[in-house]
Amino acid sequence: MGDFREWAAYGSSAVARGYRAPTLAAAMAQSLSHPVAIRRDSLRAAERRAADIVARVRPTDDSESKRKSVVAYVQKLIGVSLGSEVFPFGSVPLKTYLPDGDIDLTAFGSAAPDSTLISDVRCILEYEEQNSDAEFEVKDVQYINAEVRLVKCLIDNIIVDISFNQMGGLCTLCFLELVDRHIGKDHLFKRSIILIKAWCYYESRILGAHHGLISTYALETLVLYIFNLFHKTMDGPLAVLYRFLEYFSNFDWDNYCISLYGPVAIASLPDIVIEDTDIRSADLLLSQEFVKRSIKKFSLPLTESEKSSAKFCPKYLNIIDPLRENNNLGRSVSKG
Known part of the structure; x- marks a missing residue:
C-alpha cells in the first residue's frame, strides 16, 4: 500500500x-x-x-412505499394549507438511502425576510402532532436554526428534514442521477x-x-x-x-x-x-x-x-x- x-x-x-x-x-x-x-x-x-x-441495506419495496407515502402526506399537508410545493431530494429519490435513512424535503415559498413560511410549516406539523386522527404519527417537531434552516420531525418513525427554497439539493440530485446513467x-x-x-x-x-x-x-x-x-x-x-x-x-x-x-x-x-x-x-x-x-x-x-x-x-x-x-x-x- x-x-x-x-x-x-x-x-x-x-x-x-x-x-x-x-x-x-x-x-x-x-x-x-x-x-x-x-x-x-x-x-x-x-x-x-x-x-x-x-x-x-438497500431500499426495498416496503421502504420505498413507506417513504413515498410519508412524502405524499407532507406534500398534501403543506400544499393544502399554504399552497407551497414540496419536493424530495437527496438519498430517497436517488434510491441510495440506508434502512434508517432520513427523508430530505424542501418547501418552496416566499424567501422575503418577513416570510412566515418556516413558522407556518412548523405550526402545521405541531398541530398534526396533537391530532389523534392524523394519517401518520408525527413526533418531536423542532426548528433547527443552522446554516440551512430546517424543520425536523419524526413521521411514522422516519426522520424528516424540511428545508426551504433549496434548489441546490434538487440540482445535485439531477447531477448524480445523470452520472449514474453515464456509468x-x-x-x-x-x-x-x-x-x-x-x-x-x-x-x-x-x-x-x-x-x-x-x-x-x-x-x-x-x-x-x-x-x-x-x-x-x-x-x-x-x-x-x-x-x-x-x-x-x-x-x-x-x-x-x-x-x-x-x-x-x-x-x-x-x-x-x-x-x-x-x-x-x-x-x-x-x-x-x-x-x-x-x-x-x-x-x-x-x-x-x-x-x-x-x-x-x-x-x-x-x-x-x-x-x-x-x-x-x-x-x-x-x-x-
Missing part, C-alpha cells in the same frame, strides 16, 4: 538531487495496488458477499454509494453532517472521484470500496483539497490549481465537456450574499463541489 510519507521523503531527496518530484496526484494514482492482483476466484466470491450486504453497469455508482455509506455509517462512524461528520453529498463526491480515475478497473461495489479506502486512507488531507479531477494544494487557494494525475484525459470517466454541460444545466446563479463570500474556505476536510467550486463540501467536519 502506498504511503504519503514515503512519497514525501522521495520528493525531498529528489529535489536535493535536482530531479522534479512527482505530484501528489501522480504518486497516489501509481501507488495503488491493482484489485486484479487478488485471485480472480477470491475477488468474485468477495463481490458476491458484498452484493449480499448491499441487498440487505451504467446496472447502477454500479448507486450500488457502490450504498456499500460505502454502510461502511462509513455502521463501521467507521464518520457519516452525518449534523454530528460534525462528513455529509452524504461530500461522500458521494469522493466516490465519484474514484470512479473518474479508476472506472476501468472496477466492475463491482467491493472493488470501488477497495479503491476508496486505499486511496483516501493515504491522502494528505492536511495539505490538499480534493476536486473531481485531482488534488488541489491548500496553499494555492483561493486559486483552484489541480495537480496532474498522470492519467490521460481520454482515460477519465467524465470529460471536461461533460462536467461543463452539467454545471450549465444544474448550477444556480450566486445570490448577493454568496457573491460576497465567493472564495473556497478551507476547513478540517476540504472537498470541492463539482457544480460550484467555491463550495467546500467538507465544511461540516469538525476537528477530531
Whole structure:
C-alpha cells in the first residue's frame, strides 16, 4: 500500500538531487495496488458477499412505499394549507438511502425576510402532532436554526428534514442521477454509494453532517472521484470500496483539497490549481465537456450574499463541489 510519507521523503531527496518530484496526484494514482492482483476466484466470491450486504441495506419495496407515502402526506399537508410545493431530494429519490435513512424535503415559498413560511410549516406539523386522527404519527417537531434552516420531525418513525427554497439539493440530485446513467453497469455508482455509506455509517462512524461528520453529498463526491480515475478497473461495489479506502486512507488531507479531477494544494487557494494525475484525459470517466454541460444545466446563479463570500474556505476536510467550486463540501467536519 502506498504511503504519503514515503512519497514525501522521495520528493525531498529528489529535489536535493535536482530531479522534479512527482505530484501528489501522480504518486497516489501509481501507488495503488491493482484489485486484479487478488485471485480472480477470491475477488468474485468477495463481490458476491458484498452484493449480499448491499441487498440487505438497500431500499426495498416496503421502504420505498413507506417513504413515498410519508412524502405524499407532507406534500398534501403543506400544499393544502399554504399552497407551497414540496419536493424530495437527496438519498430517497436517488434510491441510495440506508434502512434508517432520513427523508430530505424542501418547501418552496416566499424567501422575503418577513416570510412566515418556516413558522407556518412548523405550526402545521405541531398541530398534526396533537391530532389523534392524523394519517401518520408525527413526533418531536423542532426548528433547527443552522446554516440551512430546517424543520425536523419524526413521521411514522422516519426522520424528516424540511428545508426551504433549496434548489441546490434538487440540482445535485439531477447531477448524480445523470452520472449514474453515464456509468451504467446496472447502477454500479448507486450500488457502490450504498456499500460505502454502510461502511462509513455502521463501521467507521464518520457519516452525518449534523454530528460534525462528513455529509452524504461530500461522500458521494469522493466516490465519484474514484470512479473518474479508476472506472476501468472496477466492475463491482467491493472493488470501488477497495479503491476508496486505499486511496483516501493515504491522502494528505492536511495539505490538499480534493476536486473531481485531482488534488488541489491548500496553499494555492483561493486559486483552484489541480495537480496532474498522470492519467490521460481520454482515460477519465467524465470529460471536461461533460462536467461543463452539467454545471450549465444544474448550477444556480450566486445570490448577493454568496457573491460576497465567493472564495473556497478551507476547513478540517476540504472537498470541492463539482457544480460550484467555491463550495467546500467538507465544511461540516469538525476537528477530531
